Amino acid sequence: MATILYFGDCNPKSTAAQRAEALKRLGHHVIQHSPFDTIADLVGPMGSYRWFVAFHYRTGYRFMQSKVGHWLRTILANTPKPDLIWVDSGELFGVGCLKVLKNVGCPVVLYNVDDPTGQRDGHRFDSLLPALSLYDLVVVVRRETEVECQTLGAPQVRRVLRSYDEIAHKPFPRPTAVPAAYRSDVVFIGTWMPNEKRDEFMLELLRQGVPLAIWGSRWEKSPHWKELQVAYRGGALGGRDYVAAIQGAKICLGLLSKGNRDLHTQRSLEVPYAGGLLCAERTEEHQQIYDEGREAVFWSDAAECARVCHELLRNDELRESIRRAGAQKVRELGVGHEDLGRLVLSEFQLN
Numbered sequence: 001m002a003t004i005l006y007f008g009d010c011n012p013k014s015t016a017a018q019r020a021e022a023l024k025r026l027g028h029h030v031i032q033h034s035p036f037d038t039i040a041d042l043v044g045p046m047g048s049y050r051w052f053v054a055f056h057y058r059t060g061y062r063f064m065q066s067k068v069g070h071w072l073r074t075i076l077a078n079t080p081k082p083d084l085i086w087v088d089s090g091e092l093f094g095v096g097c098l099k100v101l102k103n104v105g106c107p108v109v110l111y112n113v114d115d116p117t118g119q120r121d122g123h124r125f126d127s128l129l130p131a132l133s134l135y136d137l138v139v140v141v142r143r144e145t146e147v148e149c150q151t152l153g154a155p156q157v158r159r160v161l162r163s164y165d166e167i168a169h170k171p172f173p174r175p176t177a178v179p180a181a182y183r184s185d186v187v188f189i190g191t192w193m194p195n196e197k198r199d200e201f202m203l204e205l206l207r208q209g210v211p212l213a214i215w216g217s218r219w220e221k222s223p224h225w226k227e228l229q230v231a232y233r234g235g236a237l238g239g240r241d242y243v244a245a246i247q248g249a250k251i252c253l254g255l256l257s258k259g260n261r262d263l264h265t266q267r268s269l270e271v272p273y274a275g276g277l278l279c280a281e282r283t284e285e286h287q288q289i290y291d292e293g294r295e296a297v298f299w300s301d302a303a304e305c306a307r308v309c310h311e312l313l314r315n316d317e318l319r320e321s322i323r324r325a326g327a328q329k330v331r332e333l334g335v336g337h338e339d340l341g342r343l344v345l346s347e348f349q350l351n
Contacts, residue, residue, distance in 0.1 A: 002350040003029045005079060005104075008088030010034040013238030015113065015266065015337075016088040018165040022337035023086075025167070028345075031079060035092045038071050060126025065094045072100045082106055083350055087135075089114065094127035098134035107136040107348045111340075113162060113266075116140075117148035120259030137347055139340075144261055160343065161289070162266050164273040166336045168239070171247050171275035171327075178248040181233075182241065184213035186279075186309050187249035189237055189267070192218040198255055199224045201302050206231060208306035211313075215245055247275035250319060251309055254280030264289065269335055272296065272326035277319060279308060289333070295325040 004023055008016030010032055023030050056064055072093075085101050085108045087093060093101070101108050110132070116125035132138060133153030139160060140146050146159040172178050192199060199222040205212050212231040219225065219232055237245055246252055252271045256262040263285035271278045272295075280286055282298035290296035297312065299305035312319045345351050 001027050001029060002083040002345060003080065004031070005075075005082040005085045006030050006032045006088070007035055007086070007090075007093075008032070009036065015165070018168050019088065019111070019163075019337045019340065020086075021167070022165065023341045026338055026341050026345075028341075031082065033075055035068065035071075038068070057124055058122060060123040061092050062094065062127055064092065065096055065127060068092050068094075069096050069100055072097055076100070076104060084109060084345070084348060086111065086344075088112075090128050090131075091116070091125050092127065093131060095131045095134065097127075098131040102134055108134070109137045109139065109344055109347075110135045111139045111344070112145075113141050115142065115145060115260040115262075117145050117152070118259070118261055120257070137344065139344060142261055142263065156347075158343075158347070160340065161333070161335045162264065162269055163335045163337050163340045164266075164270045164330070166338055169243055169270050169274045171243060171273075175247065175275075178244045182244035183248035184233070184245075185211040185249065185313055186251045186253065187213045187215065187245055188253040188255065189215045189242065189245055190255060191216045191236065192222050193257070194221075196255075196258060199228060201255065201305075202231065203227055204302035205306050205309070208303070208310075210306050210309050213245075213249070243274045246271055249276060251279045251312055252276040253305070254278055256281050256283070269330055269333075272323075272330040273336075275323070275327060277312070277323040278326055279305065279312075290326060290329060294322065295329045297322065 006020045008020060010017050020030050020032050081104060084106055085104065087110045089112055090110050116128055129152055132149055135154060138149050138154040138157045140149060140157065141160060141162050143159060146157050149157045188202060202212060202214060203224050213233050214231045215233050215237050217236045219228060222228060254265060254267045254271065256265060263283040268280060268286060278296040280296065280298055282300050286298055292298050297308050299308050342351055
């Protein structure tokens, strides 16, 4: 059993917290700390919490580095020496913070599911990027990030697929156990984002007669809100409600974040594992993961997506066949959070 000092979002519905729980299920002793939980304690006279967070996000957390470093030293002074330090996301930890962690004398790992070397998030990762060379292992989820982290000096970079959680995303034992409120024909679960044109895509599906259900936050900010409101079911989902909305739908849509240079997303793995049929944007990575038309279905634009949805809604047998094959394939891939934990720890012979 390894002792792991884990820095990441502790919200039980977050994927970071799910990864920490997966490490515990593997039998390891995990000591968790959430870096962002410290921000509220640092607001003080600087104004509202929202303003404070926005300011530091836009300035790459560079003005927080001394306080974060002090926080880390306090934690380390009161923690037994771990066998490994796992940093999830890592935008708050600059070079000085990494030097504090490296002084512990154990491997330090960064896992980042975002696009820290991309452009979508502005200066969010400005403190992280110079610190990449100090990590013993950097784990990322896209080819471009892998290459760019290597260019920035990361000594060892490992690219992986995103992962589902074996417990949090486990399907209900029977479809009839899914609450009626979460059942639908075609569902999209995700946030409205400016410049991503998700609202225009959903609007076109509605115009094509697709019986659509939308779950997620910020949709009321869309300029097409009045037309989309008829399909809107409610805000962001988590926990068993999230699984219910996936398993309770006949078809689950998977859209990419163009700003994040995605070719697959968390939904690409979570949907089939949770008992849903994945209907996602056609990409090289999606086609590598699933056999198109047998384990998942893909599309290139809204018109093709609408056509695929109508065809599947008319064919219960085909729809169920694809759903079952996708569920089997995602399990064969070995891309659960526990699988990820085993992979990372094996790099340091800690399994």
